[in-house]
Amino acid sequence: MSATTTSPSLKEALAKACADIESTIDALLPMVPGDESVLLEAMRYAALGGGKRLRGFLVVEIASLFGADHKQALRVAASVELLHAYSLVHDDLPSMDDDDLRRGRPSTHRQFDEAIAILAGDALQTRALEILVEPETSSDPLIRANLALALAQASGAAGMVGGQVIDIRGEGRALPLDDVRRLHALKTGALIRYAAEAGAILAGVNDERRQAIRVYGRDIGTAFQVADDVLDTTASAEELGKTAGKDEASGKSTYVSLLGIDGARAEARRLSDRAREALSSFGTQADALRALADYVVERRN
Amino acid sequence: MSATTTSPSLKEALAKACADIESTIDALLPMVPGDESVLLEAMRYAALGGGKRLRGFLVVEIASLFGADHKQALRVAASVELLHAYSLVHDDLPSMDDDDLRRGRPSTHRQFDEAIAILAGDALQTRALEILVEPETSSDPLIRANLALALAQASGAAGMVGGQVIDIRGEGRALPLDDVRRLHALKTGALIRYAAEAGAILAGVNDERRQAIRVYGRDIGTAFQVADDVLDTTASAEELGKTAGKDEASGKSTYVSLLGIDGARAEARRLSDRAREALSSFGTQADALRALADYVVERRN
Numbered sequence: 001m002s003a004t005t006t007s008p009s010l011k012e013a014l015a016k017a018c019a020d021i022e023s024t025i026d027a028l029l030p031m032v033p034g035d036e037s038v039l040l041e042a043m044r045y046a047a048l049g050g051g052k053r054l055r056g057f058l059v060v061e062i063a064s065l066f067g068a069d070h071k072q073a074l075r076v077a078a079s080v081e082l083l084h085a086y087s088l089v090h091d092d093l094p095s096m097d098d099d100d101l102r103r104g105r106p107s108t109h110r111q112f113d114e115a116i117a118i119l120a121g122d123a124l125q126t127r128a129l130e131i132l133v134e135p136e137t138s139s140d141p142l143i144r145a146n147l148a149l150a151l152a153q154a155s156g157a158a159g160m161v162g163g164q165v166i167d168i169r170g171e172g173r174a175l176p177l178d179d180v181r182r183l184h185a186l187k188t189g190a191l192i193r194y195a196a197e198a199g200a201i202l203a204g205v206n207d208e209r210r211q212a213i214r215v216y217g218r219d220i221g222t223a224f225q226v227a228d229d230v231l232d233t234t235a236s237a238e239e240l241g242k243t244a245g246k247d248e249a250s251g252k253s254t255y256v257s258l259l260g261i262d263g264a265r266a267e268a269r270r271l272s273d274r275a276r277e278a279l280s281s282f283g284t285q286a287d288a289l290r291a292l293a294d295y296v297v298e299r300r301n
Numbered sequence: 302m303s304a305t306t307t308s309p310s311l312k313e314a315l316a317k318a319c320a321d322i323e324s325t326i327d328a329l330l331p332m333v334p335g336d337e338s339v340l341l342e343a344m345r346y347a348a349l350g351g352g353k354r355l356r357g358f359l360v361v362e363i364a365s366l367f368g369a370d371h372k373q374a375l376r377v378a379a380s381v382e383l384l385h386a387y388s389l390v391h392d393d394l395p396s397m398d399d400d401d402l403r404r405g406r407p408s409t410h411r412q413f414d415e416a417i418a419i420l421a422g423d424a425l426q427t428r429a430l431e432i433l434v435e436p437e438t439s440s441d442p443l444i445r446a447n448l449a450l451a452l453a454q455a456s457g458a459a460g461m462v463g464g465q466v467i468d469i470r471g472e473g474r475a476l477p478l479d480d481v482r483r484l485h486a487l488k489t490g491a492l493i494r495y496a497a498e499a500g501a502i503l504a505g506v507n508d509e510r511r512q513a514i515r516v517y518g519r520d521i522g523t524a525f526q527v528a529d530d531v532l533d534t535t536a537s538a539e540e541l542g543k544t545a546g547k548d549e550a551s552g553k554s555t556y557v558s559l560l561g562i563d564g565a566r567a568e569a570r571r572l573s574d575r576a577r578e579a580l581s582s583f584g585t586q587a588d589a590l591r592a593l594a595d596y597v598v599e600r601r602n
Contacts, residue, residue: 035470036463036487043458090423095415114396115469118419122391122426123458129430130453133446141443145434148449152431157344157424162337168416169336179336186337 010291014057017077021056022048024078028131042112042120043127047085050103054224054296055080055195061288062199062213069202072137076147076202079131080195083155086124087191089117091164125155138202146201154194163187167252175253184225185218192221209281216278216289223271224296229254230264235300268297311592315358318378322357323349325379329432343413343421344428348386351404355525355597356381356496362589363500363514370503373438377448377503380432381496384456387425388492390418392465426456439503447502455495464488468553476554485526486519493522510582517579517590524572525597530555531565536601569598 025047031040056077063073092099092107093114100110109117131137132147153159163186170183196217200210233256255264275293279286326348332341357378364374393400393408394415401411410418432438433448454460464487471484497518501511534557556565576594580587 032459032463034483035467036458038470039458039463039466086423090419093416093419095419115394116466118391118394118396119462119466122387122423123462125423125426126430126453126457126462129427130450130457133434133450133453141446144446145442145449148446149431149434152427152434156427156431157337157340158333161420161424161427162333162340165340165417165420166336169339182335 007291007294010288010295013061013288014053014295017057017060018053020060020074021053021077021081024074025081028075028078028082029127038112038116039120039123042108042116043124045111046089046108046117046120047082047124049105051081051084052299052301053077053081055084055192057292058192058195058217058220058289059199059202061292062196063202064199065282065285065289066200066203066205066209068199068204073199073202075131075134075137076198077195079128079137079147080151080191080198082124082131083128083151084191086121086128087155087160087164089121089124093117096164096168140204143201143204147198150194150197150201154190159186159190159194160188163190170253172251173253177258180253180255180258181222184222188225188228189218189221192224193217196220212278212281216275216293219271219275219278220293220296223268223275223293226255226264226268226271227297227299229256230261230268231299231301232256233261265297272297308592308595311589311596314362314589315354315596318358318361319354321361321375322354322378322382325375326382329376329379329383330428339413339417340420340424343409343417344425346412347390347409347418347421348383348425350406352382352385353600353602354378354382356385356493358593359493359496359518359521359590360500360503362593363497364503365500366583366586366590367501367504367506367510369500369505374500374503376432376435376438377499378496380429380438380448381452381492381499383425383432384429384452385492387422387429388456388461388465390422390425394418397465397469441505444502444505448499451495451498451502455491460487460491460495461489464491471554473552474554478559481554481556481559482523485523489526489529490519490522493525494518497521513579513582517576517594520572520576520579521594521597524569524576524594527556527565527569527572528598528600530557531562531569532600532602533557534562566598573598 029040029044029047031037059077059080060073063076064070088102089108091097092102093109099107101107105111108120129148129151132151133144137147138144155161163183166183167187175183193214196213197210200213255267259267272293276290279289330341330345330348332338360378360381361374364377365371389403390409392398393403394410400408402408406412409421430449430452433452434445438448439445456462464484467484468488476484494515497514498511501514533555556568560568573594577591580590
């Protein structure tokens with residue numbers, strides 16, 4: 001199965017979720033008058049208009065699987081996409097990955113300036129957490145507090161930001177496979193796993209179901225990253241919408257440099273299969289999540 | 302009354318709160334092994350070892366006034382100081398205020414590097430919000446969620462970060478007094494007002510008391526900023542522990558440039574008096590807060 005044969009129902013569900021998440025973000029980041037309007041412009045520039053919305057889709061699908069309210073799920077989905085957008089804005093900065101291109105457009109600090117990009121990232125993070133604790137996200141304050149806690153744990157020093165530090169420090173020197181696994185578990189894995197769990201937290205499911213979703217989220221997150229390393233080697237900048245071949249140029253250890261392209265593809269497949277297995281106790285309502293496990297390793301961008 | 306005659310009881314209460322907040326932050330930012338340890342080092346460098354702890358002191362004093370748990374109050378106090386530390390780390394960056402000196406030491410990006418400083422600021426913000434929603438902060442999840450909501454509102458695009466954008470955009474051109482007032486109400490006022498309110502939220506007080514504290518926090522915050530503008534003109538870098546005379550050099554409109562030094566001093570006094578009046582319904586237990594209203598306009602650094 002290739003990306004062009006992504007199951008029609010998954011394709012439709014992804015497109016629907018993308019549109020819904022887009023309009024939810026649009027409503028959650030209203031423009032303001034005054035000198036600070038440029039900040040909102042930059043936040044909207046970074047958060048709207050593109051992206052695969054993998055994280056938001058996970059929230060929406062898993063919330064739906066467990067019967068959570070759809071509008072509330074969209075708020076949680078928008079929140080994780082804002083958090084993800086903040087991380088991309090800061091990662092692209094000159095002192096970090098120094099990337100001029102993101103989703104086929106100038107990165108935020110190129111479109112605005114560096115100060116505005118830093119502040120837009122800061123405010124996107126704030127807004128992501130703020131949305132979760134607003135009463136509209138759940139009538140149960142414990143669910144609101146727990147969503148914010150889980151997002152903070154996934155994105156802070158012991159999660160995404162910690163992973164970014166390891167990534168920066170690892171450039172130009174060879175890392176063993178275990179270190180690369182840990183790097184990605186923190187840098188991208190924690191937030192993807194959170195996205196899956198957030199749907200379960202919102203629905204207030206029991207520990208057993210939450211644990212199954214946690215495993216699914218973990219494996220799909222790692223599979224996504226391994227596939228990303230493969231794409232960075234094999235796809236063009238046009239297909240990716242960002243600079244290609246950057247990992248090799250910067251001397252980063254990747255799944256491809258450690259396992260070879262075929263080895264990395266096999267690893268992604270193995271993880272994708274294991275993610276599907278984690279869903280074995282769920283019925284056909286989880287079919288979109290199963291198809292997603294294929295999609296993340298077969299996509300072209 | 303001059304800063305050297307700050308009432309002995311306030312001096313003692315400030316010193317005690319500083320020490321307690323310092324050790325609480327120390328415990329809330331434990332070191333970690335691995336490549337990401339430099340991130341925790343930078344977070345601790347930025348958050349520990351100095352500062353007036355005005356915001357944390359407000360939390361602790363107001364929580365105490367309303368009988369909230371002291372250990373929980375210290376967590377909320379530590380949280381607002383971490384949020385404040387994040388804002389200073391990012392404000393000092395080369396693309397923002399480009400400041401090499403903070404609290405008499407190299408600013409975080411000078412002590413580490415720019416990427417680590419950006420990420421340390423990011424993770425400090427995350428941790429500040431995370432602490433509030435951890436169960437240890439309050440057994441009532443509604444209080445936890447409401448604390449996080451209030452902090453996010455005070456520090457995001459409609460608060461501190463919005464104010465920083467107006468500040469950056471206002472450099473080199475004259476702003477009228479109303480705009481300067483609004484800038485500071487957002488940039489520094491919102492977080493100081495939050496600090497005061499957080500003590501009341503933690504204690505679960507009624508709306509009338511919360512409103513009185515909100516007014517106190519608003520006025521003391523503005524008084525603090527007006528006094529800051531005066532100090533920037535009159536104090537030495539040694540006294541301030543940061544670069545002095547920066548506002549004039551960068552062509553910023555300040556209370557001093559708009560009102561003159563004497564006019565700014567009178568404005569600070571007026572605001573300080575109004576902050577005291579807001580406490581009229583409280584007894585002698587609020588005396589430290591009254592003394593603080595004098596202190597913020599009479600301090601030398």
